[in-house]
Amino acid sequence: MYANDVKMSWEEVIEGTRDFLSTEFEVDRSEIRPENSLKDTLDLDSLDYVDLVVLIEENLGIKLTGEDFREIVTFGDFYQLVRKKLAL
């Protein structure tokens, strides 16, 4: 179910995002914190970013581009981008 389809709180979006990221990238959920590096924590290479885009579209219903990732360093940056795209 997409975040845009139902009225989800921002906290629910963050917790849901932590859930699917920890499952798909096999990292401890506790490592997904706003101050941590998205790339390092999820151990992303350039090909993995495609998987990330697919996951975000499937789970949150928003489509990210390569441009969107230029400014993202931490999960906090990532959350802000998601919030902006979801207009929450």
Next chain:
Amino acid sequence: MLITRESITDYIPHRAPFIMVDSLISATEARFETEFCIEADNLLVSNGYFQETGLIENIAQTCAASFGYLAKEQAGEAKIGFIGAIGKLEVFELPPVGATVQTIVIPLHQLGNIYLVKGESFLEGRILLGCEMKIVVTE
């Protein structure tokens, strides 16, 4: 038919004996289709059957031919693509020598110069192999 066997090398970087696609039937931003006849002297034929590796390479070359065709249509130069990763691979059947394989590729996502595509090859309507492939295209 958009590209015949005689001119396919104008659109892909591969050369004999490693050409695993004959003709480009159609190519749009949303769907690519090729045909390939399996000949007895093909490098990837074993015991009379075209092997899984050949079907995978056929999907990759379907992407190469299609990206090359679309780039030239847009007055650009054909770009070179590389297989970055293969996932969700399923093999159902191998085609025998003499068969003509139909291959259909659907681009699913693009992130910069990386494309995620779904490729499937068919023989007389039966699926032979399917997979997802990440193709990295030179910029």
